[in-house]
Amino acid sequence: MRGQELLTFVVYDITDDRIRLRIAGVCKDYGLDHIQYSVFCGPLDATRRREIFVRLGDVLGENQGRILMLQLCEKDAAARRQITRGPKPPAEAER
Numbered sequence: 001m002r003g004q005e006l007l008t009f010v011v012y013d014i015t016d017d018r019i020r021l022r023i024a025g026v027c028k029d030y031g032l033d034h035i036q037y038s039v040f041c042g043p044l045d046a047t048r049r050r051e052i053f054v055r056l057g058d059v060l061g062e063n064q065g066r067i068l069m070l071q072l073c074e075k076d077a078a079a080r081r082q083i084t085r086g087p088k089p090p091a092e093a094e095r
Helices: 017-029 046-060 072-078 090-094
Strands: 007-014 034-038 039-043 068-072
Touching: 007 017, 007 034, 007 046, 017 034, 017 039, 017 046, 017 090, 039 046, 046 068
Parallel strands: none
Antiparallel strands: 007 039, 007 068, 034 039
């Protein structure tokens, strides 16, 4: 049985294009949506959050960069707000 899935955000700041693309690939492998240039989000349970965090660390290796993973409980996820103006976010533009 899988544990509770929480809305999980992966935010990164990586200058190396090759590493940044590999980080994005890992996020996509876990079914996360690309919502901003360096931000992915989607529901993950605790096991999958641990797995993706390890994979992201392996991809970053000794390269310069930051990766932040945040999770929101159902109440906080429901309370999130968004303002979008201008070009569509990456996930919507790809569709």
